[in-house]
Amino acid sequence: MSDLPDRFRLLHHVGIQVADLDRSLAFYQGLLGFELITRQVRGEAYAGEVVGYPGVELHIAHLQPPGTTTRIELTEYRGVARTPVDTSTANPGTAHTCYVVDDVDAVHAALLAAGVRAVSTRVVAPDAGIAEGGKVVYVQDPDGVRVELLQPPPAR
Secondary structure, eight states: OOSGGGGOOOOOEEEEEOSOHHHHHIIIIIITOOEEEEEEEEOSHHHHHHHTOTTOEEEEEEEEOTTOSOEEEEEEEESSOOOOOOOOTTSTTOOEEEEEOSOHHHHHHHHHHTTOOBSSSSOBOOSSSTTTTSEEEEEEOTTSOEEEEEEOOOOO
């Protein structure tokens, strides 16, 4: 067995590439209420080398969901060719983030009223698995990235 697991200490952030950083901040900071930790522009040679795009300019924001220590990193690549991907849930390479909420029905309704795109047709009450007895629904961020809202089951 690999000794690599002993070398990891924590999850620092989850990165999401976005088409328009301001638009994504309006969603994650404005609608979801995530705290903006940093906002910066990285255009140094090392940054392009790290991400594999020499000459790129990265517009980056780090946000922190309430009650967590993990950060979401939103990055808009500028000065390089970009092609939106098909973010359909089943496509390999796509991802989603999941956030625990106290009242998924209320959060879902508020997001729909604000014009957020739904994935699920309704809030679902799982009848099996780790979310059994709770509630769950998917919506999309401005770039189509899935955002899962999870209301855990009551403590048993």
